[in-house]
Amino acid sequence: GDSVTQMEGPVTLSEEAFLTINCTYTATGYPSLFWYVQYPGEGLQLLLKATKADDKGSNKGFEATYRKETTSFHLEKGSVQVSDSAVYFCALDQGAQKLVFGQGTRLTINP
Amino acid sequence: DARVTQTPRHKVTEMGQEVTMRCQPILGHNTVFWYRQTMMQGLELLAYFRNRAPLDDSGMPKDRFSAEMPDATLATLKIQPSEPRDSAVYFCASGMGGSETQYFGPGTRLLVL
DSSP, rough: OOEEOOOOOOOOEETTOOOOEEEEEEEEOOOOOOEEEEOOHHHHHHHHESSSTOEEEETTTTTEEOOOOTTTEEEEEESSOOOGEEEEEEEEEEEEEEEEOOOEEEEEOOO | OOOEEEEEEEEEEEETTEEEEEEEEOOOOOOEEEEEEEEEEEEEEEEEEEEEEEEEEETTTTTTEEEEEEETEEEEESSSSSEEEEEEOEEEEETTTOOOOOOOOOOEEEEOO
16 A cells, blocks of 8 residues: 655754655655644644655745655755754645655754 | 634543544635544544545544534544543644645644543
């Protein structure tokens, strides 16, 4: 079945460091791909998405490119801030709006 | 600012008791999802509805869980009887059919003793 694998956390970085959170997927066809973010005590929020191969999703300085050759959708940010501390989830659309989520990666940014 | 609301935000109960969680989707959204989040299993889809009709509840233990949408502004998830292994955060999310984006509520944190 469809699945999403994320790099294991937790990830701890200093402010202004470069961030990469790896995400790979297994699916039939070419599903839409998403990154959601969960801040402490809140529900998930859509961060960015890409709907077809080579698309780049971007928002709030975060970027991810849909790579069908490597079945990957890695999340990157050039300079992280303390306020980026959260749990990040990679997900794919299985069809009919059903999302399959990765396990989540906890990110902590130290000042 | 339209949001999904969930009540209660926190619930502590004893094993064997009935638990009811409520969700108000964003006005105009016709698809509602119920998820459960635990440290061990991550985020699991329990059930989802479109236009108030259940489309898929294969992720939900049928013997004790039930999900309904009495009307377009209310979705409920019930556990009867509750067990300690049901302790988790339960999220409701809503969306529009044809759009892949889901909007999550703040969750109900359930602890079954």
